[in-house]
Amino acid sequence: MMRLLLLLAMAAALVACKREAEPAVAPTAPATSATAPAPGEGAAASARLEDVSESTSDYVIGISYQVPSERYPGLAAELRKYADAARADLMEAAKARSTPGGATSAPYDLSLSFTGLMETPDIVAVAADGSSYTGGAHGAPLIARFVWLPKQNRLLTAGELINTPAGWTAISDYVREQLHAALSQRVDADDLPPEERAEVVKNASRMIDDGTQPEPGDFALFEPMQAPDGRLSGLRFVFAPYQVGPYSDGTQTVEVPVEVLLPYIAPEFRTLFAVPSAPPAAASEPAPR
Structure with a gap:
């Protein structure tokens, strides 16, 4: 009995020593400014426009951006919206082509390029030119122009x-x-x-x-x-x-x-x-x- 009490006392002493040696664990803190994105960095990342290149037996898509998109996130969103709409139209047409008996012509094709026309503190202008082929004698032209007012952060319309x-x-x-x-x-x-x-x-x-x-x-x-x-x-x-x-x-x-x-x-x-x-x-x- 005396031996058992001695063993229990030694175990308690070891637990107490271990607690004193371990540092207190603080609650998990949010990321510091060293790892968090800088102000505006998230907007710049979302404004990045990446070229698109896709090729299947049913369609070919090529979209290129040669514009200063990261400086103008709002303008980048407008360009992406136009490109996404053109791509969605082609993909919808390609669905019918991929059905049995639907492939009666060359693969469908979307070619679209965005190029900068002008950039000043007051005006930024971008041209979109290309075509979308979904059958027939020739492709349908894709033509758009975007005139952006940086100071007002919006498009200017005619x-x-x-x-x-x-x-x-x-x-x-x-x-x-x-x-x-x-x-x-x-x-x-x-x-x-x-x-x-x-x-x-x-x-x-x-x-x-x-x-x-x-x-x-x-x-x-x-x-x-x-x-x-x-x-x-x-x-x-x-x-x-x-x-x-x-x-x-x-x-x-x-x-x-x-x-x-x-x-x-x-x-x-x-x-x-x-x-x-x-x-x-x-x-x-x-x-x-």
Whole structure:
């Protein structure tokens, strides 16, 4: 009995010594600033746009981003949304192709590239160009333009930039004049017989007028034209195939100078544009002797 009590006393002493030797365990602390992402780092990571390359027996997808996306997370989100929508459309079409008897043509194809057009503290512009082939004679064009206002963290639309009917009428008239002139030059170069020439001009002219109605929807795609001082010297309006001409004419553009635009630009955006230089004064004739 005496021996048992002695053993119990020794065991208790060992437990007490062990407790004194071990440090107290603190509750698990959250990650410190050394391991936590720096402010804005998470947004930058989510803004990274990675190229896409996929290839199967049913489809081929290639998407490339050549833009400064990490500096503009909001813009990156818009670009990704456009690319995701184009990819989703192709994948949906590919489902039907992959069914038994559905593969009756070459694999479907999506090719899309984003490139930077302009980057200043006030404006960032990006072009999206490509095509999506889901059967038929040729692919459907994919054309978009993104004009970003970094200081306001949002896209700029044509309807905001010019918000009066008079402004769109002036722009429509100017653009139509340029497109009709270009049409005449192309038809003259083809050296068609008079009857055929008249028919081509008639049909193409109708497409020009239908595709350039004086409303922002027909001018939604535009690119800023940079002046030497960094502001805008005008806008380049972009028209996809079929909008103002047949597919064979491809994408067409018309540059509208600041002299035409400025009277109709919304007041809040006029500082983005360069002040038109005054036309040189007409030289006075020498007085008769």
